[in-house]
Amino acid sequence: MLEVKDLHAYYGKSHILHGVHLRIGKGEIVSLLGRNGVGRSTTIRSIMGLVDCAGSVRLKDEEMVGLKAYEIAHRGLGYVPENRDIFPTLTVRQNLLLGQKKSNATGRWSMDNLYQLFPLLKDRAETQAGFLSGGEQQMLTLCRTLMGDPELVMIDEPTEGLAPKIVEQVAGLFEEIRKRGVSILLVEQKLAIALDISERLYVMGHGQIVFEGTPRDVRENAAIRKEWLEV
Amino acid sequence: MEFFLVQTLNGISYGLLLFMLSSGLTLVFSLMGVLNFAHASFYMLGAYFAFQVSAKIGFWPALVAAPLLVGAIGMLVERWGLRQVHKHGHVAELLFTFGLAYLIEEAVHLIWGRSAVEYRVPAELDGPLFRIIGSQYPIYRGFMMLVSVTVLVTIWLALTRTRIGLVIQAALTHPQTVEALGHNVPRVFMLVFGGGCALAGLAGVIGGNAFVTEPGMAAAVGPIIFVIVVVGGMGSLAGAFVASLLIGCMQTFAVSLDWSLAGIKISQVAPVLPYLLMVLLLIFRPKGLMGTREG
Structure with missing residues (x-):
């Protein structure tokens, strides 16, 4: 589905990614772990075409490096930014509409569909998104990206700062996404969630992948957890 | 009383004209971060194009053709000029628009000469619309208001009711997120820049014959619309x-009142008043009347 090879990224003169390799299969949930500042967000922003980068990102055997972000989105990649980048002055419904790449597009997810999964968003459909709570905004950001019917969705820190009950809901949505045949690349700080739902994991350190394995490998390998994950 | 009414109407029609100019400038600024020094030059181009077209085929075709032509030039400037310069940062963009303003002024000198051209109000719109006691109000002023209000309502509907309008509103705060959702943001920038230029062009078409069409008209109105954008709050429509409306009325009243203070007539200080307002506002309320950001 997605194959990243020797990806280098730069913010101005600073070199952030030093040759990242990773791959994600169809319908797979893969997590990208690591401490703050190791380049996890930069990795998915580079894949999405939002950062200057060099190397190779192939989606369904087509090269993405060099394409614009909106072209990459049309090829089937979805991106859920951290910080819940909702459009605060638009209503919840308008936010969702902007997730569609074309008006009247149909795909795995319809607005009614998402309203069923999250009745709260339906109740707030005509409210300006800026007035939603943090958890509601996170749901909206996720649902907005799903409206564009991506085949692989990259999600940056979805549970940061959320109450445990909402975290549960988010995890439930991931399960639903997987059921519909969509792959997930998850950047997550909370080790427990990542280990619970992922099929495979990558651990990053200093702008490189330092470990690749299954959740079981990470659970059993205390040295990796100590060196690269635990604070 | 009738003096007050007529001057208020004049102030509003001038204010609406100024808004046609400042709305494009403020929208382009908040979307692209570019303060377009050449914005008033597109106003001047609108007036000259209208003069040229109306001399050949009449005022009404010019009313449509001139703004479209100016808008098309605006889009070309964005696509092949600003977008290339953008890589080098905002200062380069600013200098680019500064140079462009001079370029357009010199082009106008070359093509139409240094003195004013005979761009007149069409005969069917010449004459009084109504009279109150002694004063009369010209049809053309009413026509200007009608055109401005129609255009502004259309733009407001387009921004709030259409999909492209939603994309523009979203891109005002989160351009990268909008692009990652699959919207062609660079094209939206080009359309907004072109649309802003077309609006300025239209203001030139209806303002050029109400006032005067000459090569200094861009330099005369340019600073005023910058004042408006600062006073209103950068990026706030x-x-x-x-x-x-405030500055339109203020200027209209100031030049027509003959009150005086300490031997200085208000009409003498009229040209300074907008700048005075801007300076005071920058001291006491730097984000402008309705702006959200400082400075």
Whole structure:
């Protein structure tokens, strides 16, 4: 589905990614772990075409490096930014509409569909998104990206700062996404969630992948957890 | 009383014209971060194009053709000029628009000469619309208001009711997120820049014959619309609207009142008043009347 090879990224003169390799299969949930500042967000922003980068990102055997972000989105990649980048002055419904790449597009997810999964968003459909709570905004950001019917969705820190009950809901949505045949690349700080739902994991350190394995490998390998994950 | 009424109407029609100019400037600024020094030059181009087209085929075709032509030039400038310069940062963009303003002025000198051209109000719109006691109000002023209000309502509907309008509103705060959702943001920038230029062009078409069409007209109105954008609050359309009407009325009244203070007539200090307002506002309320950001 997605194959990243020797990806280098730069913010101005600073070199952030030093040759990242990773791959994600169809319908797979893969997590990208690591401490703050190791380049996890930069990795998915580079894949999405939002950062200057060099190397190779192939989606369904087509090269993405060099394409614009909106072209990459049309090829089937979805991106859920951290910080819940909702459009605060638009209503919840308008936010969702902007997730569609074309008006009247149909795909795995319809607005009614998402309203069923999250009745709260339906109740707030005509409210300006800026007035939603943090958890509601996170749901909206996720649902907005799903409206564009991506085949692989990259999600940056979805549970940061959320109450445990909402975290549960988010995890439930991931399960639903997987059921519909969509792959997930998850950047997550909370080790427990990542280990619970992922099929495979990558651990990053200093702008490189330092470990690749299954959740079981990470659970059993205390040295990796100590060196690269635990604070 | 009738003096007050007529001057208020004049002030509003001038203010609406100023808003047609400042709305494009403020929208382009908040979307692209570019303060377009050449914005008033597109106003001047609108007036000259209208003069040229109306001399050949009449005022009404010019009313449509001139703004479209100016808008097309605006899009070309964005696509092949600004977008290339953008890589080098905002200072380069600013200098680019500065140079462009001079370029357009010199082009106008070369093509139409240094003195004013005979761009007149069409005969069917010449004459009084109504009379109150001694004063009369010209049809053309009413026509200007009608055109401005029609255009502004259309733009407001387009921004709030259409998909492209939603994309523009979203891109005002989160351009990268909008692009990652699959919207062609660079094209939206080009359309907004071109649309802003077309609006300025239209203001030139209806303002060029109401006032005077000459090579200094861009330099005369340019600073005023910058004042409006600052007074209204950088990037705020509503603020620009209020500031346009405020400054439109203020200037109209100031030049026609013959009150005097300490031997100085108000009409003598009229040209300074907008700048005075801007300076005071920058000291006491730097984000402008309705702006959200400082400075």
